[in-house]
Amino acid sequence: MMAAITAAKAGAKVRLLEKMPALGRKLLLTGQGRCNVTNNLDPKQFIADCGPGARFLHGVLNRFSSQETLDFFEKLGVRLVLERGGRYFPESQRSLDILLALQKALKQAGAEVVAGARVLNVTRQPGGFKIATSEKTYTADSLVIATGGRSYPATGSTGDGYGFAQELGHSIVPTRPCDVPLVVREDFVRQLQGLSLKNVELKFSQGRNKASFFGEMLFTHYGISGPMALDASRPAGQWLKEGPVQCSLDLKPALSNEVLDQRLLRDMDLQGRKTYKNLLKGLMPSSLIPVFCSLSRISPDILVNQLNKEQRGTVRKLLKGIDFTVIGLRGYDEAVVTVGGVELSEVNPKTMESKRTPGLYFCGEVLDLDGPCGGYNLQIAWSTGFAAGSSA
Ligand SMILES: Cc1cc2nc3c(=O)[nH]c(=O)nc-3n(C[C@H](O)[C@H](O)[C@H](O)COP(=O)(O)OP(=O)(O)OC[C@H]3O[C@@H](n4cnc5c(N)ncnc54)[C@H](O)[C@@H]3O)c2cc1C
Numbered sequence: 001m002m003a004a005i006t007a008a009k010a011g012a013k014v015r016l017l018e019k020m021p022a023l024g025r026k027l028l029l030t031g032q033g034r035c036n037v038t039n040n041l042d043p044k045q046f047i048a049d050c051g052p053g054a055r056f057l058h059g060v061l062n063r064f065s066s067q068e069t070l071d072f073f074e075k076l077g078v079r080l081v082l083e084r085g086g087r088y089f090p091e092s093q094r095s096l097d098i099l100l101a102l103q104k105a106l107k108q109a110g111a112e113v114v115a116g117a118r119v120l121n122v123t124r125q126p127g128g129f130k131i132a133t134s135e136k137t138y139t140a141d142s143l144v145i146a147t148g149g150r151s152y153p154a155t156g157s158t159g160d161g162y163g164f165a166q167e168l169g170h171s172i173v174p175t176r177p178c179d180v181p182l183v184v185r186e187d188f189v190r191q192l193q194g195l196s197l198k199n200v201e202l203k204f205s206q207g208r209n210k211a212s213f214f215g216e217m218l219f220t221h222y223g224i225s226g227p228m229a230l231d232a233s234r235p236a237g238q239w240l241k242e243g244p245v246q247c248s249l250d251l252k253p254a255l256s257n258e259v260l261d262q263r264l265l266r267d268m269d270l271q272g273r274k275t276y277k278n279l280l281k282g283l284m285p286s287s288l289i290p291v292f293c294s295l296s297r298i299s300p301d302i303l304v305n306q307l308n309k310e311q312r313g314t315v316r317k318l319l320k321g322i323d324f325t326v327i328g329l330r331g332y333d334e335a336v337v338t339v340g341g342v343e344l345s346e347v348n349p350k351t352m353e354s355k356r357t358p359g360l361y362f363c364g365e366v367l368d369l370d371g372p373c374g375g376y377n378l379q380i381a382w383s384t385g386f387a388a389g390s391s392a
Contacts, residue, residue, distance in 0.1 A: 001016070001023060001024065001102045001103075001105075001106060001146075001385070002102070002363070002381065002382050002385030002386055002389060003144045003146055003361070003363050003385040003386070003388045003389035003392065004016040004106060004109075004111040004113075004144075004389065005102070005105045005106055005109050005111060005389065006385065006386050006388075006389025006390050007111075007144070007389040007390070007392050008106070008109035008110050008111040008389075009109045010389070010390055012392065014109075014110075014111040014112065015111070015112045015113075015114060015138065015140070016106065016111055016112065016113045016114065017114050017117045017119055017131065017133060017138070018113065018114065018115045018116075018117065018156070019116070019117060019118035019119065019134075019156055019160075020115065020116070020155070020156040021115055021116050022115055023099065023102070023103065023113060023115065024099040024102065024103075025154075025155035025156055026148065026152055026155035026156070026157060027095060027098060027099050027102075027378075028095050028096060028099060029095070029152065029155065030095050030378065031089060031095060033094070033095055034089050034090070034093045034094070034095060035089060035090060035094075035095030035098045035378075036087045036088070036089055036373075036374065036375040036378070037069060037073065037080055037088050037089065037090065037098060037375060037378055037379075038066040038069045038070070038080070038088045038375045038378060038379040038382070039066060039085075039086045039087050039088060039374050039375035039376065039379065040066060040082060040086040040087075040088065041066065041086060042065075043057070043058065043061035043062055043065055046061060046066075046371075046376065046379070047061065049371065049372060049374075049376065050369070050370070050371040050372070050376055050380075053344060053368060053369065054369065054371070056344045056347075056349045056369065057349075057369065057380065057383065057384075058349070059349050059350045059387075060349070060350070060352070060383040060384055060386070060387040061379075061383050063383070063386070063387065064382060064383045064386040064387065065383070066088070066375075066379055068382075068386070069088075069379060069382050070088065072382070073090070073098065073101055076101035076102075076104055076105055077101065078090050078091075078092075078097050078098060078101045079091040085374060086374070087374055087375050088375060114133075116134075116135070117133040117134065117135055117136070118133055118134045118160075119131055119132070119133050119147075119160065119164070120132045120133060120134060121163075121164070121167065122143065122145075122164045122167060122168065123167070124168065124357060125139070127141065128140050128141045128142070128143075128359060129141075129142075129143045129359065129360070131143065141359060142359040142360070142361065142392040143359065143360050143361065143392075144352075144361040144362070144363060144388045144389065144392050145161045145164055145165060145342075145360070145361070145362050145363075145366055146161075146362070146363050146364050146366065146385065146388070147159075147160050147161030147164070147366050148161070148338075148364055148365045148366060149175065149337065149338025149341065149365040149366065149370075150175055150177075150332045150335075150338045151177060151332050151335040151336060151337055151338045151365075152332070152333065152335070152336075153332060153333065154333075157338075157365070159175065159338075161342075161362075161366040162175070162341065162342070162366070165342045165362070165366070168354065168356065168357045168360055169346075169354075169356035169357055170342050170343060170346050170354065170356055170357075171342075171343040171346060172340065172341065172342060172343065173340040173341060173342075173343055173368040174340050175338050175339060175340035175341060176237050176329065176338070176339050176340060177233075177237070177329050177330065177331060177332045177334070177335030177338065177339075178233055178234055178237055178335055178336070178337050178338065178339040178370060179230045179231075179233060179234070179335060179336035179337050179372070179373055180230065180233045180237075180329050180330050180331075180334050180335035180336070181220060181222070181223060181224065181225035181229050181230070181233070181329075181330045181334055182223045182224050182225075182229050182232065182233060182236060182247075182326045182328070182329060182330070183222050183223045183326065183327055183328035183329065183330060184222070184223035184224060184247075184324050184325065184326055184327065185244070185324065185325040185326075185327045186324045186325060188291050188294070188295065188324075189219055189223060189224070189324055190219075190221055190222075191290075191291055192219035192287065192288065192291055193219055193220055193221045194218075194219065194220075194287075195218070195219045195285060195287050195288060196216065196217065196218045196219075196226065197216065197217050197218075197249075197251070197285070198215070198216050199214075199215070199216075199253070199254070200214075200215075200216075200217065200228075200249060200250060200251055200253060201213065201214045201249075201250040201253035202217065202224075202228050202229075202232060202247055202248070202249055202250075203247065203248045203250065203321075204232055204235065204236055204239075204245055204246070204247050204326070205245070205246050205247075205248075206239040206242060206243070206244075206245045206246065207242075209235065209239050211232065211235045211236075213228040213231050213232055214228070214253060215227050215228045216228060217229055217249075222330065223326070223330075227373070230336065230373065231372060231373070232247075233329055233335075234339070234372065236326055236329070237329050237339065240326070240327075240328065240329065244325045244326060244327050245325070245326040246323065246325060246326075247323070247324050247325065247326050248321040248322065248323050249321065249322040249323075249324070250319075250320050250321060251283070251284060251319050251320070251322070252283075252319050252320060257316065257320060260316050260319060260320065261312070261316055264312055264315060264316055265312070267279060267282060267283075268304050268305070268307060268312065271304050272303070272304050272305035273303060273304070273305065274303070274304050275300065275301050275302065275303060275304070276293065276298055276299065276300055276301070276302045276303075276304060276307065277289050277290075277293060277300035277301065278304075279304050280292060280293070283319065284319075292318065292322075295318055295322065296311075296314050296315055296318050297314070298311055298314065298315070336373060336377075337365065337370045337371075337377050338365055338370065339368075339370050340368055341365065341366050341367050341368040341369070342362050342366055342367045342368060343368060344367065344368050344369070347362055347367065350387065350391075351387060351388070351391035352384055352387045352388035352391060353388075353391055353392075359392075361388040361391060361392045362384070362388065363381065363384035363385040363387070363388040363389075364380065364381040364384060364385060365377065365380075365381065367384065369384070
């Protein structure tokens with residue numbers, strides 16, 4: 001949409017082919033229906049947060065940064081407001097308003113939108129391209145492929161663009177789901193289904209690879225979800241190619257081993273006539289207690305004053321690290337973003353034009369670009385869309 005608006009504004013005759021009955025199905029889902037349109041980071045920090053490959057974005061982010069995104073939507077009557085974590089959302093809190101603004105801009109610029117037109121294949125022909133859709137065949141002097149990734153395929157993003165790019169001479173970096181929940185081997189995790197934890201730490205490791213995350217998580221029937229699990233899916237997804245990833249859950253990340261030991265000693269002193277399971281009530285949500293007792297191999301009904309030093313040590317260790325094994329990622333159906341895509345070295349980073357096929361452009365998630373949650377992925381779409389549209 002951004003590419004079509006920009007090209008049409010610059011005077012090109014533009015036709016936007018969308019396979020779904022309406023534009024922007026995925027956009028409507030973004031930010032849980034509120035659309036985290038962009039963030040307030042300067043291009044340098046933005047690129048650093050997205051990882052080494054994102055250096056490709058240097059030029060386009062400087063040309064169309066988050067400030068340009070704010071101005072663009074403001075001119076269309078949508079004010080964006082800054083929220084916690086430097087994230088911008090429409091003041092109305094409705095992603096629909098972002099979609100309506102884009103549709104208004106398409107109309108104002110005179111771009112023609114053909115919905116329900118699934119592109120089946122794209123071929124090169126003298127001076128341009130032939131684009132065959134389910135209904136009709138079109139020709140064009142230049143072509144922008146903006147078909148997104150493979151995530152949430154029900155929104156229309158089914159990865160068709162990778163095939164078109166390959167047909168036109170491009171390599172595709174293998175794709176995988178990202179910002180996606182994690183599948184865990186151990187059965188005890190399934191017993192915790194529905195339990196959500198806050199202010200905990202997850203430490204992931206595989207050999208020398210290490211990453212840790214602090215915040216919120218949720219146990220599910222297959223493993224773990226929630227913000228930390230989604231963030232962890234980026235490194236874990238990469239490491240999983242080599243085998244399972246170890247994970248350790250620290251329930252008391254704010255307390256050192258020593259401080260926690262002191263706290264346990266004090267609690268046990270004051271609550272000696274209570275049972276072990278009752279002592280744990282002060283340390284964790286009650287739905288975690290049966291699993292915790294079983295992992296500690298201590299009877300839930302033993303009296304606290306009967307716990308020995310070794311058992312106290314076991315409790316402390318377990319509070320600082322419940323270990324389990326991540327064996328996979330959930331699928332594209334649940335992934336916010338797709339890692340991989342059109343190989344960046346084959347695309348001009350200033351214009352988004354293909355270095356293989358003149359007149360061909362790419363923008364958005366179809367490229368091998370992705371960022372964490374927090375307005376990064378849409379800003380990548382706005383910036384690359386603007387560059388592709390103005391050059392095409
Ligand atoms: C649940 C969810 C929440 C998200 N929330 C945020 C957020 O708050 N902030 C953020 O920055 N990012 C968010 N993202 C990521 C962001 O939505 C995407 O990165 C962004 O939409 C990518 O834009 P795009 O235009 O490249 O692709 P898409 O938005 O996927 O659009 C591609 C379009 O191409 C069409 N298409 C595909 N194949 C064909 C074909 N063969 N013929 C014709 N048309 C075709 C599709 O139907 C689709 O409409 C979220 C993603 C999900 C799944």
